[in-house]
Amino acid sequence: MAPADQTRKTASGDSSTAASGDSSTAASGSGDDIASRLLGWYDIHHRELPWRITPREHARGVRPDPYRIWLSEVMLQQTTVEAVKTYFRAFVEKWPDVEALAAAPTEDVMKAWAGLGYYSRARNLKACADLVARRGGGFPDTEAGLRELPGIGAYTSAAITAIAFDQPAAVVDGNVERVISRLFSITTPLSEAKTEIRAHVERMVPATRPGDFAQATMDLGATICTPRRPRCMLCPLREDCSATVSGDPEHFPVRLPKADKPLRRGAAFVVVRGDGAILLRKRPERGLLGGMTEVPTTDWTARADGATTEAAAPFPANWRPAGRIAHVFTHFALELDVFRAEVNGAAPAGHFWSLAHEISGEALPTVMKKAIEAAIPGATKKPSPLSTKRPHD
């Protein structure tokens, strides 16, 4: 592995402006110094994650698998590392390479993605795999080439370029925005400051180990430069950091006030057949929870007054109240009154029966699992391998 000192060399031929302007503030390090300190810290505190190669593998010249880097980066969009680990391992076991994922039915991918959120990511993931597999030759190795693929934007194209191909790219995510805004005490609100932050990162990216530099800046934000109670005493950049010296790192980044979330209400109807099957339907491909599976519900109205009742049910039955569940989406909160009824017969048009042992494998978003659980506790849990035999298909 390359010693961190190699990164002291300037990242490009034009380094004349690299250290200008910062020395008048508490931020005293040049971009090269900061990259060097960060890589030294990363060599010691580097975390082992399912999509990373180990330092031992790296020393043997093993390179990361672009497929695994791409898959992990898409999963990590607005999603924490802890939440991603389980899904990542399940995906690579099921679909070890991009050809395998391209050969899979979209419906299977949606089911495997259920619970991870932002479901347009799953559809774009599948579309991207189809494109890459059909074209052959693997993933593009440039930011511009990657940027054209579905589900790959500015962050993900830079991350794959740096991490999978070890090419210089400015990788700016939420962690990096926080680190940079504190390093330079940037008081411009985040939505406007993104250009300025990117310029700082572009200036700091080292020519050597740009992939490790990208992961180091994100790891620093995830473990040391946290949103609240940052561990500044442990930070390799504390001497460089304007916000730490002035004592208020938690005040950065500055954000615009966010609008409060309205409350919507509705009712959900859990229909159970005599054998335990549940009546489900598929949501439209686009929009909220696009392409996912649901139980029948009323519209989710903005009116928060009045009680929802079985009067709004999709068909007459002996509806019994089964409690109320709450769920918070990105831009509104939802309360659903849940009703349950036992019905036998054919599924209505647009609906289907899901057998008891199949329910845990359906593409059910969390809010729908909550509704089903309210009516039938345990219905969405995976069946015990001892008590239930799955038919071999």
Place this chain on the structure above:
DNA sequence: AAAGCGGGGTA
């Protein structure tokens, strides 16, 4: 440029 889009880890 702004809005739409989930779920969970963390303090």
Place this chain on the structure above:
DNA sequence: TACCCAGCTTT
């Protein structure tokens, strides 16, 4: 509880 996260797409 509130905050905000390894963001992208559409309008």
